[in-house]
Amino acid sequence: MQDQTLRFGFHKIAQNGAARLGEIATPRGIVRTPAFMPVGTGATVKALYPEQVKAAGADIVLANTYHLMLRPGAERIARLGGLHTFMRWDGPILTDSGGFQVMSLGKLRQVSEEGVHFQSHVDGAGHMLSPERAVEIQCLLGADIHMQLDDCLELPAERRDIERAMELSVRWAERSQAAFKKQAMPGQALFAIVQGGTDEVLRRRSAEALVKMDFPGYAVGGLAVGESHDIMLSTLEGVTAMLPDDKPRYLMGVGTPLDLIESVARGVDMFDCVLPTRNGRHGLAFTWQGRLNLKNACHAESTTPLDPESTCPAARDYSRAYLHHLIKSGEYLGSMLLSWANTAFYQELMGAMRSSIAEGRFEAWAEETKAKLTQVQDA
Amino acid sequence: MQDQTLRFGFHKIAQNGAARLGEIATPRGIVRTPAFMPVGTGATVKALYPEQVKAAGADIVLANTYHLMLRPGAERIARLGGLHTFMRWDGPILTDSGGFQVMSLGKLRQVSEEGVHFQSHVDGAGHMLSPERAVEIQCLLGADIHMQLDDCLELPAERRDIERAMELSVRWAERSQAAFKKQAMPGQALFAIVQGGTDEVLRRRSAEALVKMDFPGYAVGGLAVGESHDIMLSTLEGVTAMLPDDKPRYLMGVGTPLDLIESVARGVDMFDCVLPTRNGRHGLAFTWQGRLNLKNACHAESTTPLDPESTCPAARDYSRAYLHHLIKSGEYLGSMLLSWANTAFYQELMGAMRSSIAEGRFEAWAEETKAKLTQVQDA
Numbered sequence: 001m002q003d004q005t006l007r008f009g010f011h012k013i014a015q016n017g018a019a020r021l022g023e024i025a026t027p028r029g030i031v032r033t034p035a036f037m038p039v040g041t042g043a044t045v046k047a048l049y050p051e052q053v054k055a056a057g058a059d060i061v062l063a064n065t066y067h068l069m070l071r072p073g074a075e076r077i078a079r080l081g082g083l084h085t086f087m088r089w090d091g092p093i094l095t096d097s098g099g100f101q102v103m104s105l106g107k108l109r110q111v112s113e114e115g116v117h118f119q120s121h122v123d124g125a126g127h128m129l130s131p132e133r134a135v136e137i138q139c140l141l142g143a144d145i146h147m148q149l150d151d152c153l154e155l156p157a158e159r160r161d162i163e164r165a166m167e168l169s170v171r172w173a174e175r176s177q178a179a180f181k182k183q184a185m186p187g188q189a190l191f192a193i194v195q196g197g198t199d200e201v202l203r204r205r206s207a208e209a210l211v212k213m214d215f216p217g218y219a220v221g222g223l224a225v226g227e228s229h230d231i232m233l234s235t236l237e238g239v240t241a242m243l244p245d246d247k248p249r250y251l252m253g254v255g256t257p258l259d260l261i262e263s264v265a266r267g268v269d270m271f272d273c274v275l276p277t278r279n280g281r282h283g284l285a286f287t288w289q290g291r292l293n294l295k296n297a298c299h300a301e302s303t304t305p306l307d308p309e310s311t312c313p314a315a316r317d318y319s320r321a322y323l324h325h326l327i328k329s330g331e332y333l334g335s336m337l338l339s340w341a342n343t344a345f346y347q348e349l350m351g352a353m354r355s356s357i358a359e360g361r362f363e364a365w366a367e368e369t370k371a372k373l374t375q376v377q378d379a
Numbered sequence: 380m381q382d383q384t385l386r387f388g389f390h391k392i393a394q395n396g397a398a399r400l401g402e403i404a405t406p407r408g409i410v411r412t413p414a415f416m417p418v419g420t421g422a423t424v425k426a427l428y429p430e431q432v433k434a435a436g437a438d439i440v441l442a443n444t445y446h447l448m449l450r451p452g453a454e455r456i457a458r459l460g461g462l463h464t465f466m467r468w469d470g471p472i473l474t475d476s477g478g479f480q481v482m483s484l485g486k487l488r489q490v491s492e493e494g495v496h497f498q499s500h501v502d503g504a505g506h507m508l509s510p511e512r513a514v515e516i517q518c519l520l521g522a523d524i525h526m527q528l529d530d531c532l533e534l535p536a537e538r539r540d541i542e543r544a545m546e547l548s549v550r551w552a553e554r555s556q557a558a559f560k561k562q563a564m565p566g567q568a569l570f571a572i573v574q575g576g577t578d579e580v581l582r583r584r585s586a587e588a589l590v591k592m593d594f595p596g597y598a599v600g601g602l603a604v605g606e607s608h609d610i611m612l613s614t615l616e617g618v619t620a621m622l623p624d625d626k627p628r629y630l631m632g633v634g635t636p637l638d639l640i641e642s643v644a645r646g647v648d649m650f651d652c653v654l655p656t657r658n659g660r661h662g663l664a665f666t667w668q669g670r671l672n673l674k675n676a677c678h679a680e681s682t683t684p685l686d687p688e689s690t691c692p693a694a695r696d697y698s699r700a701y702l703h704h705l706i707k708s709g710e711y712l713g714s715m716l717l718s719w720a721n722t723a724f725y726q727e728l729m730g731a732m733r734s735s736i737a738e739g740r741f742e743a744w745a746e747e748t749k750a751k752l753t754q755v756q757d758a
Contacts, residue, residue, distance in 0.1 A: 329450055
């Protein structure tokens with residue numbers, strides 16, 4: 001029984017077109033898919049209590065290896081009992097490998113076969129992140145799902161650079177897997193990351209090489225980084241078709257509610273994105289009737305809540321006028337309420353997708369919902 | 380019956396030395412005294428949900444006339460149903476008159492017999508605050524306890540300036556009372572503010588004039604503004620003795636846990652202060668074992684919570700190591716948790732004072748508690 005409960009696995013329950021309903025089993029609980037993972041960069045989903053994240057319906061959260069290795073440090077978190085204890089989240093945690101943040105936040109980044117050397121954006125100290133060190137850090141954190149280190153390019157990039165980075169990422173996947181097998185705990189899983197930009201040939205080479213290595217899950221990296229929406233979706237559609245049906249697929253760093261629907265329609269099972277919390281801090285709310293910018297003067301005397309039918313107190317109990325006032329005044333509570341409401345909305349959206357797939361009506365639901373969500377209530 | 384429930388009143392239950400246990404009755408509920416009022420400057424106690432403020436044990440909160448008249452505006456709040464509805468606080472609210480904030484935040488301040496003219500710190504617009512306008516604003520907000528407009532001096536000041544400001548404040552008290560009688564709702568109360576610096580003669584003239592006008596409560600203004608602690612306490616002791624026994628006494632803008640104990644010992648019933656929330660945002664925690672600076676490196680690997688016996692989740696459920704990390708990283712959750720823990724501690728402190736007075740052992744309790752609270756755990 002112990003072996004059974006400690007096994008990582010993915011179980012597909014239903015499918016509508018390419019859209020999949022499933023469950024990821026981890027020793028720390030089930031992740032219902034399609035799943036959206038709130039982002040807890042620095043061991044906290046910004047401006048939310050962990051209880052709120054859980055109550056909103058999130059089964060799993062993401063944390064950032066890059067941020068945590070710099071502050072407070074992976075060894076320190078391990079001494080404190082691991083990331084789950086540290087941040088009071090007892091459900092599954094996925095940690096990214098740090099590759100993307102090294103590219104976007106690190107300074108003086110130098111990529112070699114060995115790994116990537118960079119300077120911390122916190123204190124300027126030099127750090128080396130290799131595939132092996134990335135796995136070691138994620139083991140120290142105690143992540144349930146680890147991501148391999150990949151070489152994330154700054155865009156735009158030449159095809160030959162994309163190819164070089166993709167091939168390096170494949171070699172790093174192999175090293176990550178070897179390191180993971182030595183160190184990881186039973187039931188933990190390491191996902192590989194398919195790279196290759198928007199080039200189908202490169203994506204296929206990446207996917208085939210990684211699938212051959214038999215990872216328990218596959219991520220699609222290097223999308224939604226500046227290419228057009230159409231290109232993003234067509235590339236995604238091509239890549240998911242290259243991935244095994246019986247493994248979860250994770251689209252990294254995406255996205256808007258519409259992106260999530262379009263991506264689920266193309267066979268994606270997992271997402272993470274800072275949008276619900278970052279936009280919330282900036283006064284933007286996602287609702288079933290479309291987006292709202294609470295900074296707009298039209299909300300200044302509105303006694304209506306964001307969504308009177310929401311189960312989230314932030315969306316249901318506070319007037320738009322009050323939210324407008326809080327955001328305009330730079331009050332903490334404005335960021336707290338809108339981050340909370342958006343996090344809850346994203347979970348409601350995933351729940352609605354799961355229900356519609358279960359009931360065999362995902363396509364109709366998606367058409368109807370996309371039309372609602374593209375409304376702008378206060379343009 | 381209606382008249383009964385709409386009446387404002389103070390009822391003294393017990394007394395130990397000068398320390399008083401009592402209840403203020405308002406149409407929106409009872410305020411147990413000695414009471415600490417969390418400060419909701421801009422219609423929100425910073426970084427707390429209203430439910431947390433209530434659950435911490437606060438019977439009443441304070442809001443700032445100055446801030447709310449500038450943003451979102453008193454007329455707007457009135458159109459939105461009043462301040463209680465706007466900020467989702469259904470208990471009593473005390474509003475200050477704006478005098479102190481005009482002095483400390485307003486620009487180009489000009490005091491005349493009529494009132495005070497100043498420029499908004501938000502947008503530079505010119506505003507006039509007269510005793511009548513201050514009452515009007517507080518009526519628009521729907522405050523349960525109003526404060527008269529007073530002339531708050533910048534310190535240090537000459538005796539003749541303190542005298543002039545005190546006399547002007549007495550005349551403004553009279554005008555405030557006349558305006559209040561015309562506009563206020565049944566059960567609302569207007570408190571007068573005793574001024575006069577640290578000069579006993581001036582304080583007595585102020586108190587005698589105001590007591591003659593028969594206000595339902597009296598505040599002590601112009602203390603804890605830079606004078607020494609001993610002078611503050613001796614002045615306070617003198618002033619409370621000049622005030623009627625059957626009216627609540629409110630020491631404005633005070634203070635540390637020790638200040639609260641010393642002031643209750645001198646007959647004060649009500650307090651407000653930004654310390655618990657402001658210090659919380661800066662990483663300082665108040666506990667029964669003394670103060671903690673969570674920024675200190677000594678907390679970096681401490682798995683101990685702030686106070687394992689607290690009823691406040693923020694103090695009980697999160698490790699000091701995590702709080703240290705959050706504060707060092709500038710995360711919202713750090714400010715949220717420490718503001719919450721401090722707000723709860725202040726209410727616990729007031730509750731303990733009330734119990735000790737009820738049990739006739741305030742003096743012994745105070746000695747014992749002051750010794751504990753002056754400990755510094757992490758110096």
